[in-house]
Amino acid sequence: MPIARMQKMSVLAPLDAGEELVNKLHRMGAVHLVELDLDGGGAEADIGVKPFEPETRQLRLALARTEFILQLFERFEEAKTGLISGFLQQKVHLTLEEFLAVEGEIELPGLYHELEDLDIELRKVESDISRLEGDLEILDPWKELDYPLGLAYGLGTVDLHLGVLPHQHLADWEREMESRCPLSVFETIERRAERAFLAAAVHRDDAAEFASLASEFELEHVELGDREGTVSEEFSLSKEKLEAARERRRELEESIKARFPLKPKLLALKEYLENLLQKEEVKGKFLHTPRTVALQGWVEEGRREEIRQGLEELGHPLEVDFEPPGESEVVPTLLVNRRRIKPAETLINLFGLPGMSETDPTPFVAPFFILFFGMCIGDVGYGVILTLAFWLAMKKLDVSDNARRFFRLFMYCGMATILVGIFTRGYFGIEGDSLPGFLKFPGTLDILNDPIPIMLVCAALGLIHISIGVAIEMYDNMRHNSVWLGFCEQGTTLLLWLGIAVMAVGAGVKVEALRSAGTFIALAGVAGVIFLSNVASRSLAGKFFGGLYNMYGLLASTIGDVASYLRLYALGLATVAIGSVVNRMAAMTLGIPILGVVFLAVILLGGHAFNLAINFLSAFVHPLRLQYVEFFGKFYEDGGEPFAPLSLRTNRVVIEDR
Amino acid sequence: MVETFGGLTGLQWALLGAAVAVIGGGSGSAMGITYIANVAGGILTEMPDHFGPLLPLVVIPGTQGIYGFITGVLVAFVMKPGAGWDALTGALGFQIFLACLPVAFVCFSSGVYQGLTAAGAAGMVAKRREEMGRALVLPALVETYAVLSLIVTILMFFVVIKPAYPG
Numbered sequence: 001m002p003i004a005r006m007q008k009m010s011v012l013a014p015l016d017a018g019e020e021l022v023n024k025l026h027r028m029g030a031v032h033l034v035e036l037d038l039d040g041g042g043a044e045a046d047i048g049v050k051p052f053e054p055e056t057r058q059l060r061l062a063l064a065r066t067e068f069i070l071q072l073f074e075r076f077e078e079a080k081t082g083l084i085s086g087f088l089q090q091k092v093h094l095t096l097e098e099f100l101a102v103e104g105e106i107e108l109p110g111l112y113h114e115l116e117d118l119d120i121e122l123r124k125v126e127s128d129i130s131r132l133e134g135d136l137e138i139l140d141p142w143k144e145l146d147y148p149l150g151l152a153y154g155l156g157t158v159d160l161h162l163g164v165l166p167h168q169h170l171a172d173w174e175r176e177m178e179s180r181c182p183l184s185v186f187e188t189i190e191r192r193a194e195r196a197f198l199a200a201a202v203h204r205d206d207a208a209e210f211a212s213l214a215s216e217f218e219l220e221h222v223e224l225g226d227r228e229g230t231v232s233e234e235f236s237l238s239k240e241k242l243e244a245a246r247e248r249r250r251e252l253e254e255s256i257k258a259r260f261p262l263k264p265k266l267l268a269l270k271e272y273l274e275n276l277l278q279k280e281e282v283k284g285k286f287l288h289t290p291r292t293v294a295l296q297g298w299v300e301e302g303r304r305e306e307i308r309q310g311l312e313e314l315g316h317p318l319e320v321d322f323e324p325p326g327e328s329e330v331v332p333t334l335l336v337n338r339r340r341i342k343p344a345e346t347l348i349n350l351f352g353l354p355g356m357s358e359t360d361p362t363p364f365v366a367p368f369f370i371l372f373f374g375m376c377i378g379d380v381g382y383g384v385i386l387t388l389a390f391w392l393a394m395k396k397l398d399v400s401d402n403a404r405r406f407f408r409l410f411m412y413c414g415m416a417t418i419l420v421g422i423f424t425r426g427y428f429g430i431e432g433d434s435l436p437g438f439l440k441f442p443g444t445l446d447i448l449n450d451p452i453p454i455m456l457v458c459a460a461l462g463l464i465h466i467s468i469g470v471a472i473e474m475y476d477n478m479r480h481n482s483v484w485l486g487f488c489e490q491g492t493t494l495l496l497w498l499g500i501a502v503m504a505v506g507a508g509v510k511v512e513a514l515r516s517a518g519t520f521i522a523l524a525g526v527a528g529v530i531f532l533s534n535v536a537s538r539s540l541a542g543k544f545f546g547g548l549y550n551m552y553g554l555l556a557s558t559i560g561d562v563a564s565y566l567r568l569y570a571l572g573l574a575t576v577a578i579g580s581v582v583n584r585m586a587a588m589t590l591g592i593p594i595l596g597v598v599f600l601a602v603i604l605l606g607g608h609a610f611n612l613a614i615n616f617l618s619a620f621v622h623p624l625r626l627q628y629v630e631f632f633g634k635f636y637e638d639g640g641e642p643f644a645p646l647s648l649r650t651n652r653v654v655i656e657d658r
Numbered sequence: 659m660v661e662t663f664g665g666l667t668g669l670q671w672a673l674l675g676a677a678v679a680v681i682g683g684g685s686g687s688a689m690g691i692t693y694i695a696n697v698a699g700g701i702l703t704e705m706p707d708h709f710g711p712l713l714p715l716v717v718i719p720g721t722q723g724i725y726g727f728i729t730g731v732l733v734a735f736v737m738k739p740g741a742g743w744d745a746l747t748g749a750l751g752f753q754i755f756l757a758c759l760p761v762a763f764v765c766f767s768s769g770v771y772q773g774l775t776a777a778g779a780a781g782m783v784a785k786r787r788e789e790m791g792r793a794l795v796l797p798a799l800v801e802t803y804a805v806l807s808l809i810v811t812i813l814m815f816f817v818v819i820k821p822a823y824p825g
Contacts, residue, residue, distance in 0.1 A: 350791025451738060451816050455809075567805040570725070573812070578729045580735070617714055618721060624791070625798040 003119045003360045004334040004643070005301040011294070012319035018286070018293045020314050022279050022646070025297075028310050029647025032332050033297040048290055052283040059277045065112040066270045072115055073263055076256055090262045091398045099655055111253050115256065121255045125245050127476065132242040139238065141190045141197045142224065142231040149227045149234070152515040159183075159207065161200045163219040173217055180213055181206040195223075242433035250490040273367050273651045282646050298325075298643065302656070308634045331356040333640030346402070351628055352638030357480065359472050361636060368465055368631070369623050370409070372418025375458070376571040376619035378447075379426035379579065382612050383417030400651070413619070424454065424572060428608060429579015447569065448576055454569050456508075460501070462565025466558075467497055469634030476635065488532040493554060496525025529554060531592060561630045567622055575615045582607030662749025672743075672753045673760030676733035679811070682762035683726020686769025690719025694772035694780060701784045711783050711790045715776045718797050722769035728759045732815060745824045757814035764807035772800040803810030 009031060013021055025031050036051075047217065051170040094102070161211055170188065177186055183203035184511070190197040198219075202210045214221070227234045286295045299307055299322070308320050325331045333353040335345050337360070344366035354360060377383065386650065394404055424447050425432060425439060432446045440446075447454045470490050478486035499522025505513030534546030589599035662668045668676070698712045739745040776787055779793035 347791075352792075449816075451812055563806060563809075564802060566809050567802070570805050570808050570812075574721075574724050574728055577731045578724070581731055584735075614717070614720065614724065617717055621714065621718065621794055621798050622801075625795050628791075628795045629799065 004336045006298045006331045007301050007322045007324055009299045009322045010296045013293050014316055015288055015291055017316040022315055025646050029645050030298040030303050030307055031299050032643050032645045033282050033285050036287045036296050052286050054280045054283045056280050063273045065108055066266055068614030069115055070266055076253055084436050089652055092267050093656055094268055094653055095657050096655050099268055102272050106265055106269055114649050118252055118255055125249045129245045132238050135238045139235045140230055143235055144189045145199050148230050149224055157199045161202055162222040163198050165196045165219055167194045168214055170219055176213055179193050180209045182183040203642055268653050332643040334643035335360050335362055337362050343405040346406055353640035353642055355637055355640045358637055359476055364468055366628055370412045370416045370622035372568055373619045374420040375568040377417045377575050377615050378420040378424045378572040379422035379575055380418050381428035383414050383421050386417055387411055387413030403574050407523045420450050426576055429576055429583055433581050437654045447573055455566055458565045458568045459562045462562045463497055465631055466561050466634055469631045470494055473635035488535040492525055492533050495528055496522055499525050571618050578611045660744055661747045663752045668746030668748050668751030669743040671755040672733050675755035679729035679758040680764040682725045683765035684723045686766035687720050687723030688751040690769040690773025692712050693794055694776040697777040697780045711787055714794055715780050716774055719769050719773040722765035725761055725765050725804055726818040729811055739824055753819050757811050760807035761811045763803050768800050772797050775800050
């Protein structure tokens with residue numbers, strides 16, 4: 001029973017038991033709570049039925065503070081650069097008791113204020129640093145100007161002008177200054193990067209002429225601001241300030257880093273608070289009167305008694321009722337599969353969960369996905385690498401259960417790759433001629449030189465795969481409507497395909513009887529599709545012409561669908577072809593003395609790693625497409641709402657004794 | 659004297675076919691990946707944590723280049739006559755050239771358009787990361803035709819041309 005059957009649970013309890021009730025439900029983690037609506041009837045208003053208003057302000061504040069601190073830590077953490085470690089998040093391992101006590105272990109407001117103050121000062125210091133660095137950059141070219149700036153800007157009849165001029169205009173500038181501003185002088189303080197830095201003492205009488213000269217030469221004016229000392233004094237002063245600010249920044253960063261050991265606790269606190277928030281928010285779905293509280297939710301049919309007992313343990317007078325779902329109710333979907341197939345549920349989740357009345361496709365998706373993946377790579381060597389890598393990842397890496405399920409799925413895919421590789425003679429892309437004879441036992445195929453058998457295998461697998469899809473739809477149709485309708489609408493298609501398959505096998509093994517039997521079955525199928533497949537239509541003409549149209553559609557889609565499975569061959573060939581090119585390239589380097597072995601190793605390792613990586617992606621995407629488009633297209637309707645019970649939810653915290 | 663066809667020897671036709679396939683597939687992939695990589699780059703500046711789900715989308719249009727490459731490899735390694743390239747007549751070489759055309763054209767156009775489709779799907783992933791599964795399937799629909807072209811090219815090689823081989 002892959003989709004769990006659900007029942008609706010209604011609970012009526014004394015109002016003062018509400019808090020305990022929520023805590024108990026949270027611990028049990030078995031009830032998907034739904035919102036109870038006020039239907040606006042007079043009776044409800046009379047007895048004072050009201051929805052709860054969750055009190056979340058304080059929790060959100062505490063959560064925001066925790067997140068602020070964690071983000072602050074992240075800013076100063078050294079980023080992990082390893083290929084794998086970069087992807088992995090730090091996990092915190094705690095017992096349930098430790099997790100529930102984490103709030104008492106951190107004095108959050110104090111820590112927050114301390115770090116907030118540090119952060120504010122740090123930002124101020126950082127802005128000082130960038131201002132001082134800017135100052136130094138401006139002052140640097142003027143260090144040779146040995147006149148106190150406070151005096152220079154305060155003269156009575158002479159103004160000090162500083163400016164920058166392109167180097168090549170300097171001679172012209174000098175000539176013009178002499179002739180047009182005779183009462184003024186200027187000096188070149190510094191030349192760097194094709195630019196001349198000029199200081200000019202301009203007499204008031206020359207001011208107008210100097211201004212027009214400056215604009216003709218596009219002199220870049222420089223203001224050194226209200227400084228008192230000489231430029232070099234000011235420069236050293238700013239430099240000292242900069243050093244002090246940098247030192248202060250380092251101290252502040254150290255103070256923040258000194259708090260890093262609290263990070264695991266803060267991560268736990270964040271998730272603890274999120275759970276509290278979840279519990280508080282869920283109350284918004286309840287209704288209450290002055291004395292009682294009412295709640296409703298979906299539970300798995302098989303867990304009814306366990307839940308009833310759990311709630312009764314609370315010792316409050318409770319009314320717990322269960323009822324089957326009504327016709328129009330949206331029931332959440334929970335997939336229940338055995339451990340070996342469970343990893344493939346991830347693939348279903350990627351597409352969207354099935355509705356409650358659908359059949360769970362996981363048991364069919366799992367074996368075909370794994371087999372198709374294996375065919376797309378089809379190499380014993382790569383298969384061994386994948387199997388070992390994902391087995392190790394599953395055992396050694398500290399990742400979530402979800403990620404571990406994914407690793408398990410890919411480990412199975414790796415095993416399938418080995419199996420397919422044995423049949424397609426794939427061993428790191430080594431060509432058939434170089435393989436030892438015992439690996440080429442009868443039944444194995446040379447896909448590089450003889451593509452037809454493997455293409456037929458792909459087409460046959462495709463036909464089987466889509467037949468299962470249509471069979472599932474027939475089963476659903478028979479369950480929900482009638483056996484007859486199921487036979488007419490889907491059974492006839494299956495009959496046609498069966499006939500074609502028998503015919504093909506008959507032709508393959510050259511048994512005339514089998515071939516003619518197949519022909520008859522296929523003809524029966526054709527007749528069935530034309531006359532029966534549109535049986536739901538009201539008019540006779542509708543039945544016939546609808547059936548004829550269905551026949552046309554069926555032929556076109558069958559050819560398209562089955563051809564689509566040939567991609568498995570093409571992708572398998574891609575692995576072999578690239579692998580063999582890598583080997584040939586590597587072999588060419590053997591002629592090079594001494595270094596040849598090094599090149600050989602580099603090309604082999606790099607080339608095969610590239611081949612595996614690129615084909616791994618294809619081997620994931622293309623089987624997924626075959627599932628989603630060809631297979632699901634036959635029967636699947638998504639739109640199921642996931643079963644999400646009120647429960648202890650953690651992400652980076654791993655509760656050891658759950 | 660090597661027999662020619664239309665002025666080219668068998669080897670020249672075969673090399674032309676291989677080259678056209680590799681050029682078509684490779685250019686299609688390069689253009690397709692450029693489209694999607696531009697979009698992905700834009701998304702990543704805002705959401706650096708989306709690298710994981712975006713990477714598969716970026717590399718999908720790369721397969722066309724690989725199909726072109728496979729065709730080239732097949733011509734160079736598998737279509738070589740047992741008696742050496744000189745045994746390949748001009749007419750057979752021309753057939754190899756024709757067989758390369760499906761991959762050359764279809765992989766070019768499907769690579770470009772798959773990149774455009776993937777760029778649309780990337781927007782989907784940016785807004786709703788959990789839609790990654792569906793987002794991957796949409797560009798994979800375009801690739802069907804590249805796969806079909808490769809299959810036809812291979813069928814022409816092995817079913818039509820190879821049986822007529824000398825030696």
